[in-house]
Amino acid sequence: MLKKERQAYILHQVNLHNKVLSSSLCTDINVSEDTIRRDLQELSDEGKVIKVHGGALSHSFNQVHFSSNGVYSQNQKKIIAQKAVGLISNGMFVLTSGGTTIIEMARSLPPQLRATFISGSIPAILEYMYHPNIEVILIGDRISKNSKITVGSEAIAKIKQVKADICFLGTNAIDVEHGITDNDWEVVQLKRAMIESSKMVVCLSIAEKVNSVQPIRVCGIDEIDMLITELPADDSMLKPYRDAGVKVA
Amino acid sequence: MLKKERQAYILHQVNLHNKVLSSSLCTDINVSEDTIRRDLQELSDEGKVIKVHGGALSHSFNQVHFSSNGVYSQNQKKIIAQKAVGLISNGMFVLTSGGTTIIEMARSLPPQLRATFISGSIPAILEYMYHPNIEVILIGDRISKNSKITVGSEAIAKIKQVKADICFLGTNAIDVEHGITDNDWEVVQLKRAMIESSKMVVCLSIAEKVNSVQPIRVCGIDEIDMLITELPADDSMLKPYRDAGVKVA
């Protein structure tokens, strides 16, 4: 078994069960504990997992992580949210992924807006629920605990049944060459389905994540209609995207 | 169980109930009191909880004492929750409705329990999500904002696809003659589907709601396998139900 392959397996296990024991891993893939430990060390250095005595945990465990960068990029995300809500008008069917940027958008929805929001993200749904005038459709299936979103074939099938006017994707990584990429296999499947089910695809991303790449590909740049960051539309950092035919706001 | 995992559990419990007893924690997660005490010490050093003699308190508990009414019925619901979780064992498929009693049950689930929980209630799902070992299946469809639960034909169709070992119904009204009744048409449809999809139906109800009736009928007494209230099982108020063949706990 190759190193990368092994690490992918470990990552998958962590994302699935929220925790993993080094002892069980080393019997699983039949390598020494040292190897596992080194793998966990690397994954931890890359910020993929949280290493603890005896194994590793998924990020969903330490909520400290959330609050720390939460305040920091909050302002940037508010700017993005403002730009994003401008695209929504009455009567629209809106498909959204999860992620903190999407949450921020949900909070910025004008109260008189009448639209239908469809999502499998629990935190997003919570926000939509408090809105007086929007209709909320929840995509059901198994819940992935660390991404707090429903994943699985049922969820994908349901998404494929809709044809939304617009789709907002919270983005982990976007790059001109590699397009949108992510690190959770199941979430990627979901995002792909959402893109296919929408007339227009809008990608929300803080500048920090622009020009970064993650292991798993969601879609190419050509499938994105619009990219929203906290930067002004004519920022030089975004020029490659404009050149590639993506609207930038 | 890993140290961080344990501390996350403790923290969750503290934030949930605003207090926690070291004695109950150590039976919960099956470690010595010393370990618990050391964990509380660490969490206290990090400022996550306030350590007191016999356990720990949440930070928010400091000055604002919550409304007495909330705590009052809260205690009754805790008793019900305790009785209810006793019915769940490893590997079970559990179907639950929404309601505050169900939430209380969700919060009382022992952390080592491994089971699959299926629900369309957003608040309930939120609780299940924090549990380290249970699998969560979310029933999707349109969200009813006042009951915070998914309703509609899709949701009902999905529920009919499962055959759960046990079904817990938070109850608005129960009566020997009229059975379970409720006041929301769509929620009633959902509950009916849940009853049909379960081998065993358990009805959770505080004594206050026993012998009351609401406009819409969910099911008759004969379809209920068990009734759980905060009263002792041999309370005279519950005699009619025992006579009707309902197990009472």
Place this chain on the structure above:
DNA sequence: CGAACTTCTGCGTTTTTGTGCAGGAATTTC
């Protein structure tokens, strides 16, 4: 082709960490 080099992996050994236990001190409670 093959020598020098890097990377990966497993094996001891040493260090650190986590946990439980026993006692005595401190506290709550009645």
Place this chain on the structure above:
DNA sequence: GAAATTCCTGCACAAAAACGCAGAAGTTCG
């Protein structure tokens, strides 16, 4: 004020991590 908890300290044992080393496998480069 006495009994019962609960807390703290030191200690012992076990589990896991870190470290250095060495062999194997793969790469680079002349």
